Amino acid sequence: MDRKKFLKLGTFAFAGIQGHSLLTTAEMPLVVATWESGLKVNSAAWKWLETGGRALDAVEAGARFIEDTIDCCVGLGGFPDRDGIVTLDACIMDENANCGAVAGLEQIKHPISVARKIMETTPHVLLVGQGAQQFALENGFSKEKPELSGDAASAYKKWLKKSKYEPVINIENKKQNGPFAPHFFEDGSLNHDTMGLLAIDLKGNLSGAVTTSGMAFKLHGRAGDSPIIGAGLFVDNEYGAATSSGMGEEVIRICGTHLVVEFLRQGLSPEMACKKAVERIVKRDPKKAKELQVGFLAINKQGVHGAFAIQPGFVYAVHNSKENKLFRAPSYF
Ligand code: GLY
Numbered sequence: 001m002d003r004k005k006f007l008k009l010g011t012f013a014f015a016g017i018q019g020h021s022l023l024t025t026a027e028m029p030l031v032v033a034t035w036e037s038g039l040k041v042n043s044a045a046w047k048w049l050e051t052g053g054r055a056l057d058a059v060e061a062g063a064r065f066i067e068d069t070i071d072c073c074v075g076l077g078g079f080p081d082r083d084g085i086v087t088l089d090a091c092i093m094d095e096n097a098n099c100g101a102v103a104g105l106e107q108i109k110h111p112i113s114v115a116r117k118i119m120e121t122t123p124h125v126l127l128v129g130q131g132a133q134q135f136a137l138e139n140g141f142s143k144e145k146p147e148l149s150g151d152a153a154s155a156y157k158k159w160l161k162k163s164k165y166e167p168v169i170n171i172e173n174k175k176q177n178g179p180f181a182p183h184f185f186e187d188g189s190l191n192h193d194t195m196g197l198l199a200i201d202l203k204g205n206l207s208g209a210v211t212t213s214g215m216a217f218k219l220h221g222r223a224g225d226s227p228i229i230g231a232g233l234f235v236d237n238e239y240g241a242a243t244s245s246g247m248g249e250e251v252i253r254i255c256g257t258h259l260v261v262e263f264l265r266q267g268l269s270p271e272m273a274c275k276k277a278v279e280r281i282v283k284r285d286p287k288k289a290k291e292l293q294v295g296f297l298a299i300n301k302q303g304v305h306g307a308f309a310i311q312p313g314f315v316y317a318v319h320n321s322k323e324n325k326l327f328r329a330p331s332y333f
Contacts, residue, residue, distance in 0.1 A: 027320045028204060030303045031058055033197035034245045034295065038317030039324055041066050041197055046319050055199040056094045056116075059209035062197045063090065063112035067211055072151035073193045076109055076144060078213020079152045081220045082167055086146035089214050089227040090115045091126075095205035095237040101126040103223035107143045108136045112211045115227075126227060152216075159217050167218045194226050196233065196243025198299050206241045206301070208233045215248065224248025230258035240264040240301055242274070245314070246294035254280045260298050270298035271306025271330070278308050278332050295329055308332075 029049035045062035067075035090111035091101035100119025225231035225248035234257035242260035263273035274296035295314035307329035
């Protein structure tokens with residue numbers, strides 16, 4: 001890249017938020033997480049990384065932190081499905097391609113730790129619904145009643161009034177208010193934002209974790225990309241790792257995070273790899289793409305980070321030894 005172009009990229013920076021990953025220095029350890037709440041999630045993960053801990057422990061700690069928080073989009077405070085039931089999806093993957101996942105898990109506070117338990121103690125990768133809950137209960141997790149966050153409860157109430165009992169599939173971004181605003185439905189209620197985090201530890205090993213209550217008011221039984229390895233999360237310890245947020249169905253269709261990591265393998269930067277995956281989604285149905293949001297976030301083996309989204313508004317947090325800071329992802333539109 002010539003100097004002129006590089007300087008032009010610098011103009012993306014605003015209000016202390018970096019707009020382009022090429023301006024960052026590669027560094028380890030490192031943890032990155034989706035959305036503004038990623039700042040707090042990163043801090044929880046950093047406690048492991050700064051003392052030489054394993055990336056896998058760091059990403060689990062970060063995911064557990066947000067699952068402990070009353071949040072509209074993750075954990076037992078998250079959006080319910082159309083029947084009013086909160087069902088949780090999560091997955092985790094380590095540096096040896098070990099992975100575990102749960103989908104449609106009810107009344108268990110830490111789906112990420114159930115996913116890790118599946119990874120470490122069973123021959124399986126994914127447990128769903130009642131079977132996942134049974135496994136959790138048999139392994140020391142206890143049942144807890146969902147406690148909807150204020151945002152989730154009021155959005156569900158509004159939705160019930162005019163939903164016709166159909167899950168909402170379009171995401172309206174035009175109502176965003178400021179650079180960190182989450183996505184809103186047409187009636188002004190909030191849509192989900194998945195928590196995905198990726199870490200590289202002092203040994204240079206990578207891991208990732210994803211946790212979410214999934215698409216608001218989904219059909220009961222619907223699983224998005226978050227519990228699907230290669231869709232919501234993929235880690236390849238030789239080249240890098242990626243996670244996604246947004247409309248899970250679109251990510252599943254292109255095996256999104258696996259695709260991003262394959263682009264890393266081909267030598268693309270994390271941001272370019274995410275951009276190419278976004279373009280794959282847009283190309284399939286450009287008209288539909290105007291109405292939905294998907295964001296990819298990636299790190300490579302050198303600890304360089306980057307992201308790209310279909311719509312503006314996707315932000316992510318980066319914690320290295322110097323700072324914990326938000327970045328705005330560039331977007332297709
Ligand atoms: N990306 C999360 C979901 O679609 O459920």
